[in-house]
Amino acid sequence: MAQLLNKAICVYCGANAGTSPRYAEAARALGRALVARNLSLVYGGGKVGLMGIIADEVLRLGGEVTGVIPTALVEREVGHTGLTRQFIVKDMHERKAMMAQLADGFIAMPGGMGTLEELFEMLTWSQLGIHAKPVGLLNVDGFYDSLIGFIQHASEQGFIRPQHVGLMQADREPEALLSRLVSL
Template sequence: MKSLCVYCGANPGATPRYAEAAQALARALVDDNVALVYGGGKVGLMGVIADEVLRLGGEVTGVIPTALVEREVGHTGLTRQFIVKDMHERKAMMAQLSDGFIAMPGGMGTLEELFEMLTWSQLGIHAKPIGLLNVEGFYDGLVGFIEHAQGQGFVRPQHAALMMVEAEPAALLRRFKSAA
């Protein structure tokens, strides 16, 4: 794996543990010589992980729509920054640049990006690993819902298994490597 896309909140969340996990994931990426691809923002967990990867000497590629640059939330110190037309172009470029996807705690945008990559994998559009960094049990409810949807016949077991879930960054990266 040369680069991983990380989806995460544009807010810091309710506990400092989320930022600590973003920093830990940044360290794990740099230790494994894996570049970060992310949404290009300087705020929230997005800013935390980008700043930490850069501080540790790693590479960071941001992909941000023009509308968000204009709101002054774009990070200005990245290794590479692509400014794109809209969110659709952003997601497609992030997917193209990445060898896998990790969702950290985040809001609606994080969930939307995660589920798009899961759907693309289910449809055979890509075969890249997808994981949840389940910090402090943040995604326990989502994991339970996927299990419920599977039990109700809406999600096949092999599709539910596409989503690797770990509480620690290093454990998730090890699973990604073993899946490759």
């Protein structure tokens, strides 16, 4: 656990809350788990959807939150104004690079195309040796079951090496996922 103590976890998640109340509950639970482990949150900087829910929970509990949001999304995602630190950057490329630089590990919660794109970029960077930071998938109520199955299928078909399948740790519960990531 010492390797992630007093560090930051980047959480990728939706700018929407989704249709199930479990997604918001999981965002708050992950926020509580981060603060309990003295881990700060790095995220996309919005105050809407799961992004706003997790940021608000970490802040409510006295944790640190760093947001990174492109100028074009400040209004669209309604940039959060109450964060510990907020970086407004030029574009999505700069956003992703800064978030990766600020984080010691990554977790993807339920989300849409942007969340998936960010998750896969970090997995690809790990596969290529660009970083050696843990990558996790918070599989709330089986949200990512099909994706996990696809990764296994792609491996069985020879497109993902078996040793790279394990680069993405998945769990349904926030605390269990953090425990898995910390043990890497």
